[in-house]
Amino acid sequence: MRGRPILGSLAVLGYIIMIVPILFVVSTAFTAGDALTFPPQGLSLRWFGEALAYQPFVGALLSSLQLAVVSTLLALLLGVPVTLAIQRGKIPGKSLVEGLFLSPLVVPELVVGLALYQQIMIGLHQTSFVALLVGHTVLLLPYAVRVTGASLALADPAIEEAARGLGASPLRTFFSVTLPLLRPGIFSAGLLSFVTSFNNVPLSLLLQSRQFRTLPVTMLDYVQQSYDPMIAAMSTLILAGTVVIAVVAEKTLGFAKIFGGINK
Amino acid sequence: MTSAAEFTGVTQSYGDTVAVDNLNLQIEQGKLTTLLGPSGCGKTTTLRMLAGYITPSAGTITINGADATRLPPEKRNLGMVFQSYALFPHMTVAENVGFGLKLRKVPAAQRRDVVMHNLDLVGLAHLADRKPKALSGGQQQRVALARAIAISPSLLLLDEPLSNLDARLRVQMRSEIRRIQGETGLTVVLVTHDQEEALEMSDTMVVMRAGKVMQTGAPATVFSTPANRFVADFLGYENFLTQSDGGLITVRPEHLRVTSADRTPQQPGLTVSAVVTDSVHRGVDHIVTLTTTDATGAAVTLVSTTRRDTLSTDDLGLHPGDTVVAQARDHEIVRLTPEK
Amino acid sequence: MTRKPALLLIPGLVFILFGFAVPSAIMLLAPPSTDTADVFARLGAMLTDPYDLAIIWRTVRIGLIVTVACVVLGFPIAYLLARSTSRFAGMWLALAIFPLLLSNVVRTFGWLVILGSQGAFGQLLVVLGITDQPPQLLYTELAIVLGLIQLFLPLAVISCYSAVAQVDAGLDHAARGLGATKSQTLWQIVIPLSRPGILIAGTLVFAGATTAYTTPYLLGGSSQRMLSTQLFSYASVSVDWAAASATALIMTLLVFMVSGLSSLISRKAGVTS
Numbered sequence: 001m002r003g004r005p006i007l008g009s010l011a012v013l014g015y016i017i018m019i020v021p022i023l024f025v026v027s028t029a030f031t032a033g034d035a036l037t038f039p040p041q042g043l044s045l046r047w048f049g050e051a052l053a054y055q056p057f058v059g060a061l062l063s064s065l066q067l068a069v070v071s072t073l074l075a076l077l078l079g080v081p082v083t084l085a086i087q088r089g090k091i092p093g094k095s096l097v098e099g100l101f102l103s104p105l106v107v108p109e110l111v112v113g114l115a116l117y118q119q120i121m122i123g124l125h126q127t128s129f130v131a132l133l134v135g136h137t138v139l140l141l142p143y144a145v146r147v148t149g150a151s152l153a154l155a156d157p158a159i160e161e162a163a164r165g166l167g168a169s170p171l172r173t174f175f176s177v178t179l180p181l182l183r184p185g186i187f188s189a190g191l192l193s194f195v196t197s198f199n200n201v202p203l204s205l206l207l208q209s210r211q212f213r214t215l216p217v218t219m220l221d222y223v224q225q226s227y228d229p230m231i232a233a234m235s236t237l238i239l240a241g242t243v244v245i246a247v248v249a250e251k252t253l254g255f256a257k258i259f260g261g262i263n264k
Numbered sequence: 265m266t267s268a269a270e271f272t273g274v275t276q277s278y279g280d281t282v283a284v285d286n287l288n289l290q291i292e293q294g295k296l297t298t299l300l301g302p303s304g305c306g307k308t309t310t311l312r313m314l315a316g317y318i319t320p321s322a323g324t325i326t327i328n329g330a331d332a333t334r335l336p337p338e339k340r341n342l343g344m345v346f347q348s349y350a351l352f353p354h355m356t357v358a359e360n361v362g363f364g365l366k367l368r369k370v371p372a373a374q375r376r377d378v379v380m381h382n383l384d385l386v387g388l389a390h391l392a393d394r395k396p397k398a399l400s401g402g403q404q405q406r407v408a409l410a411r412a413i414a415i416s417p418s419l420l421l422l423d424e425p426l427s428n429l430d431a432r433l434r435v436q437m438r439s440e441i442r443r444i445q446g447e448t449g450l451t452v453v454l455v456t457h458d459q460e461e462a463l464e465m466s467d468t469m470v471v472m473r474a475g476k477v478m479q480t481g482a483p484a485t486v487f488s489t490p491a492n493r494f495v496a497d498f499l500g501y502e503n504f505l506t507q508s509d510g511g512l513i514t515v516r517p518e519h520l521r522v523t524s525a526d527r528t529p530q531q532p533g534l535t536v537s538a539v540v541t542d543s544v545h546r547g548v549d550h551i552v553t554l555t556t557t558d559a560t561g562a563a564v565t566l567v568s569t570t571r572r573d574t575l576s577t578d579d580l581g582l583h584p585g586d587t588v589v590a591q592a593r594d595h596e597i598v599r600l601t602p603e604k
Numbered sequence: 605m606t607r608k609p610a611l612l613l614i615p616g617l618v619f620i621l622f623g624f625a626v627p628s629a630i631m632l633l634a635p636p637s638t639d640t641a642d643v644f645a646r647l648g649a650m651l652t653d654p655y656d657l658a659i660i661w662r663t664v665r666i667g668l669i670v671t672v673a674c675v676v677l678g679f680p681i682a683y684l685l686a687r688s689t690s691r692f693a694g695m696w697l698a699l700a701i702f703p704l705l706l707s708n709v710v711r712t713f714g715w716l717v718i719l720g721s722q723g724a725f726g727q728l729l730v731v732l733g734i735t736d737q738p739p740q741l742l743y744t745e746l747a748i749v750l751g752l753i754q755l756f757l758p759l760a761v762i763s764c765y766s767a768v769a770q771v772d773a774g775l776d777h778a779a780r781g782l783g784a785t786k787s788q789t790l791w792q793i794v795i796p797l798s799r800p801g802i803l804i805a806g807t808l809v810f811a812g813a814t815t816a817y818t819t820p821y822l823l824g825g826s827s828q829r830m831l832s833t834q835l836f837s838y839a840s841v842s843v844d845w846a847a848a849s850a851t852a853l854i855m856t857l858l859v860f861m862v863s864g865l866s867s868l869i870s871r872k873a874g875v876t877s
Contacts, residue, residue, distance in 0.1 A: 004786065007680040014677035014761075017754050018703060021714025024724065028717055038717055038724040078619050081612035089612065101616065104624055106859060108815035110835050111852045112624060115631035117839070122636065138624040141616070158350035161317055162408075164337040165344045166364035166415060176363075180354040199707035202817045202832075206839065216707040220818065223713060232717075235710040242705045250698075 026239065029232035036229050047233035057234055060218035067129070067204075067214060068197040071136035075193050076186060078137070079144025084178070086145070087152045088160070101145045104138050112138060113206035121207065128209035135203045140193040147192060151185025152178075191249050195242070266293040267326075268419055268451040269314060274323030276309050276475075283309040285475035287323070291419070296445050296452040298462040301472035302498070307455045310472075311421055314453065316340050328418055343412030343450075344421040347428065349404045351396040357383070357407050358392040364415035382410040385444060402433045409441075413448065420445075422454040426461060438464050459499055463487060471495050478603075490514070492603045501598075502567040505536070508559040512600045517569035519596035522552050522588050534592040538566055543582045550575055552582060554590060566590055632853050635845040647850040660854060663831045666745065667814040670752040674809045675802060677753070678760030679768075683794065685761075686768040687776070700761045703754075708818040712751050715823055719747050743825035751819040756812050760805040767801020768794065800870055807866040811859045831855050 024038060032042030051057055079101070085091060086098050104112065112135060120131040159181070163173040204214040213221075215238075222231055269291040276284040284306040291297050299307035312318045313325060316337035324333045332340060351360050362379045370378065383389040386406040396404055405425060412420060425441070426434045442465055445452050456462055462469050463483045471478045471486065471494075479491040490496035493504060496514050503515045515534065528535070538554035545551075554566040568590060582588065634640050650656040681700060685693050703711055718725045719741040726738025741747055771794055779789040795802070817832040824833065831851055838848040 004684070007684060010677055010680040011684055014681050014757055015700070017677070017750065018700060018757050021711065021718060021754060022703065022706075024714045024717045025710065036717065038727070078616040082616040085610075085612040091613070097613070097617075100625070101620060104620075106811065106863060107624075107628060108832070108852070108855045108859065110815070110817060110832055110839075111628055111631060111856060114835075114839050114848060114852065115627035116623075118631055118636055118845075119627045134623045138620065141620060145616075156348050156350055158346040158348050159352060161337070162344070162346060162350040162411075163352070163363070164317075165315060165340075165342065166411070167338050167341070167367040168363075169338055172367065177352055180352075195705050199705075201708055205817075205836075216709045216818075219707075219709045220822070223709070223716070223822065227716070231713065235713060238710055239706060243702075246702060246705060 025232050025235050028229055029236040031229050036227055047229040051230050051233040056218050060213050060215040063212055064198050064215040067132055068194045071133055071140055071197050072190055072193040074137045075140035075144040079141050080148055083145050083149045087149055102142045105142045109202040113203040117206050128207050128212045131207045135207060136197045143192045144189050147189035148182055148185040152182060155181045268293040270326045272324050274320045277321050282475050291453055293451050294449055295467035297468045298466040299455045299470050300462040305472040306475040307472050311423055311455050315342055315344050315421055341417055342419045342421055343417035345408045345412050345425050347424045349408040351404055351407055353396055356393050356395055360407055361411045361414050378414055382414045386410045402429055420450045420452045424455055489598055492600050505558045505564055506560050514598050515592040515596055517567040519592050520568040521591050522568045525587050525589055528589040533594040534597055536590050538588055538590050540582050540584050540586045540588055548572060632849055635849045638845045642846045643849045646846040647853055650850055659829050659834050663814050666749055667810045669749055670813040671806050671810045673753050674756050674760040675806055678757050679764045681761050682764035683768050686765055701758050704758050712819045712822050715751050745828055747823040748820050751823045752813045755819055756809045759808050763801050763805035767798040771797045803866050803870055807862055810862050814858055815855055
């Protein structure tokens, strides 16, 4: 920040706004007292224990994980062939098709959630898990298509032609050559999708039921009723878990590749 | 001749653009044939049709006597080397070279032998276990070559194989490819835009322009007697003069001799009066640029190139503005046919 | 396989059409037990009713404030990081982007701690002697704005960063060599060339800020309604489908208009984003 005071102060202000609230959450989680105050009264891990033992949190955590894993897999299973078709096939109106698969990023989530609530849960009498699965997968499809597309676009198309020329059938070419090339993209897309699904609130809020609630929704509910350090502790635990995932991902892939697909 | 491959009436068009126009071409068995021309002339399209990545809009392609026009690439058993080499980044050099063999279910031990034999052929046996990204451009190109040859193809197709290499490596690889072709006896089709490459490496040259063949023949023949202005131009000819009978002739700069007007020996062949515009040394050559008018009255620039150590002291005294005579002997004049 | 792309496309296509496009269209235009006419009647009513108009205006106003703030704060971060030669630049960038991996609940919750009546900020003001009583900053428009800025700043940073990173640093040197000050170089060279990225940043932030739910809900309460919280109320509390659809239509239209506007601007400027 070599002597650029205005830019520097603006940047500092930006970082303060982004990071300080999270710091507050983490610090209040370590309080030994009974109430959520800042500064925390004493230091203790007591509330972490309480959070981990609180049944609604634990149950919701499992639900969230389950939903995230299944919808990520479904999004990839549907999305990767779409990427292949768009990038390597000859389709009329290619950009329109791609636009269609990216459109969930533009339409407000609440609209999608309401639509699925009305039509799948009420209209088709399906469970909330089914509706949530559909909703989350729809939300994740843009990542599955875009992020894997970015890594495929980087690869030399002549490589697949080379495999064909050497005698590989189209199917063989896909498994021996294309899929290995796609691996980093699939991994990134999977990671981004998992996180997006796990953290999702609006869709999960609208499509919840007594049998199935996700963690963010449970936490939201909790905050409205009680204002105590347990929620801060749970948040800190999630934060720690996310840091671990991020570090692992960085070691295997590098941040640049993961976030390369976010820009529209 | 025995044809390894033949194009009959082959046309390829995309919408309004015609990339290849009614091509009739025979590729001779066991020889190195070059498709030469500027970009957009259809040479790469022709190669890719032969390989099976493009289907012709009209016409037939036969390979070893059998109709292959609509056969998919994986069934043609041709070896192709791409301009970008297209090595599989996640496999080692040995695995790359052995890929085609693995597809043909060659047992592992025999596969290893064939792979090593081909890597020896290109001089890269010591790099068998490296990954492509650890190799230089020249090494990658040789791996691509070994990979294509390993499957014992009926034809070897090379798409501008040397254009990504630096100048010195390019010259080296020209003779390498010739050597490999000689040792294996493979029929090779090579696409290039570099006329030096074509002249040095080919048994047969096919000069193309705008989807059509301009001239076919051995390099020596094509070079000494280009069929038309385009081919002559492409091969570096200068000195195009329209004659009084309407015909176009050309003379190579090395064959055009300049003498002062009063000392001209009488000889059959070309004799024109010209005015010197420039007289310079370039390395071992002496270059004189002249201007004259041809039979139609158009101004024409003439270039005469002479080795400096063959010049007499009088020749070196030319100055811009001098009126001189330019001459060429009969057998040095090339008559060009007008292009269709 | 690429000879028959249809086979690859069909599962995904069916899913996105019947899991997303069609249901959304139905929801917007013909929700259950309601006529399309009713929806549009309600829409018309909303566009004239002062209460509803206030909500729409609040949403747009907050959206604009947050967008401007995110660009004004985000671009400097992106610029300094993109031009930095420090080996910590990557770390700072990761720090700005990392919060995107967290749930909005976790990110917004911190503001409750800061802005609440027992909150840190209030205590700070008392300690500094600025006020006697810690002010109630929660459930105000300011709280929502702060929360949304926090939420969307990382997006703005990413967009601007990739735009600035693509501007050749050599151009900076060239300008300085010709006599431009640092400030002139920034305003006349870097910013114009980064315009596509800044435009994308603005579009993303505005779309996100006007449709966000969790943050306005937690920090706005029932007095500071935005379109999103209002929509939720119509859907779950009063179960007024016509109103819900009408609100959803307004929201969707708002986002589409902004996206359309931004691609119009970028095309006119002759820059491809």
